[in-house]
Amino acid sequence: MRSVRSRLGVLCLVALFMSLAGLLPVRSATPATLSQMTEDGRQLYLRGCSSCHGLDGTGTPSGPSLERSGAASAYYYLSTGRMPLADEAQPRRKPPAYSRAQIDLLVDYVASLGSGPAIPEVHLETGDLAEGGVLYRSNCGPCHTAAGIGGALSYGRAAPSVTPADPVEAAAAIRTGPGQMPVFGPEALSDHEVASIVRYIRFLESPPTPGGAALGGAGPIPEGFVAWIFGVGTLVLAVLWIGKLEGGHGRH
């Protein structure tokens, strides 16, 4: 028993170092007890997160308490690569710093710190695309823009693009309200409505563009630039060319 434990411990440590170095996606291979997993999560937490969130998760001046975050919030922040926070004013989406398995361990550990929402389940096929569009435009469009490309909020903050989010990340964001985003609990949006919204977000990832190039989805500003640079540009070249052509001089 003891040797298995220590071998596992060594394995974990090696895996941790390698994954921290970004070399290997690791999976804790052997089935382990619940407390065992929480313990592994705790180790990951102590190394990667405690400097800001405190040894016991109650927070420090450089990071908030995680006691009410729950699995949903932890999943959102870890799966979108926002945690561990790098040197940035607002957490940004990055490639995740941890493997899926390590994320699971950390999520379980953060969930064990207190009470908070579980990772939401999304059944995309139950969602209604058009309803999702209506709900998205009224609840989310004001910050994330109608096309989902993201927009500025005040004081250097921004609502990011929603299209990179996978269904679970998106649902977790809706349910937990990360950063300046409001929380949309079950009283505000039913599970069915969340599924509809997430379906619409997936649709926005590559919406049909029957009219040709979408110009980044940012509306009249890029359209104005295209009109001036391509439109006026080519027409002025045409004028230069035609203006230089020599006419035959009538009947002379």
Add this chain to the structure above:
Amino acid sequence: MNQPRPATRSRRLARWVDDRLGTAYLATKALRKVFPDHWSFMLGELSLYSFVILVVTGVYLTFFFDPSQAESTYRGSYEAMRGVEMTAAYRSALELSFDVRAGLVMRQIHHWAALLFVATMAVHMARVFFTGAFRRPREINWMVGVTLLILAVFNGFAGYSLLDDQLSGTGLRIGYSIALSVPLVGTWLVSLLFGGEFPGPDIIERLYVIHILLVPAVIAALIGVHMAILLRQKHTQFAGPGRAEGNVVGERVWPTYAAKGLGLFFLTTAVLAALGGLAQINPIWIYGPFDPAEVSAASQPDWYMGWLDGAMRLIPPWEVRAFGYEVPNPFFPGAVLPGVTFALLYLWPFLEARFTGDRSEHHLLDRPRDRPVRTAMGVATIAFYGVLFLAGGGDVLSTTFGVSVNAVFQAFRVLLFVLPAASAWVAYRLCRDLAQRDPAPADDGSVAMTALAGVAEDGRDQDDRAGHDGPEAQGQAVGKHH
């Protein structure tokens, strides 16, 4: 053998019309006009051709567009909107985009043409400004041009407000608050246009009549006036060998200039068709139907309204009381700024004449470098409105470059005054240096006397300015029959 050639059918028709209306006189006169050849004199045509395309595509759109605010439900082929409640106006615009044959490409060409209509007008106007073509006797045509610009901008705004999508609603809401902010008459203005509190039950139907009938008709009429004045006064030209205040050297309208114009029309159509077919514009299905309760931060107007939008974003939150009235904040960027802008544009020819003391007639153009003060002021003006335009997209810039919006707007407030001053200084210095290196060619007075010959020294066609169009033209004009 000596029989006259049998008149062709078209000739007979032409003669039939001419016998009754005397059109040959006018036509020959116009066709024999000499038009000076400098490429920049063709810029105005670009606006004309854009307008033609606007009318053609606009008429197609009217067959399918339903300017009504009645409740309605979309049941067409765009899945993400099926079953959604909306106004009939927005529904018919969706149907135009997805369910009407060639509807989307027509919509897109129409909208691109609107952007280019105003843009080419701005370029044409810049040409007229920087070369001093607005000076006596052409002040009236300059003012007709400014009116056309205002009408085009207004009609563009009216156009994209019709579709009742979220962007048009946001634009209209701003229009509403500007109209309401006008002291004394604001409330009356608003009830006249909107028929009640925003959004108002009537606005789309009223805008529709304005957009497809009223303003286009006035634009067409004013284009006619613009051209008639041009024919009457004859075009200006740059100084050069054989060119004098008293003559016009270039090519006759028929056939040379007409062929060039037709070619340019085809090219304009080609560019607009390419844009309309290849680049999406105003994807209203993404914006969704207008909902007054929704306020989207990142909505911008079309470029030609962008400077107003930028001004609305840059203005500090001043509260002004005058004569016991609270003057609402949007009044300054929304009403005072365009008022002053267009008043200065209208008055420019007179202001300049006053400052320079030069009130004589001019048919020879200035090279921009020979008028450094005017050129510098023009450059400063472009910089000023350019900064306002960019400020309208401040939040898009802030997300694109990851800078805080507040920092972006503070920077724009500074740039709004620094950039025009700096660019004016640079333009002034450049003009001075260029003019020194390459002095202006003088009015070639020696040739004015040869004007009646109809041919300039270098073999080009030539008219004099006294109202005679050269000997052939006169000969043709008198003889009504061929």
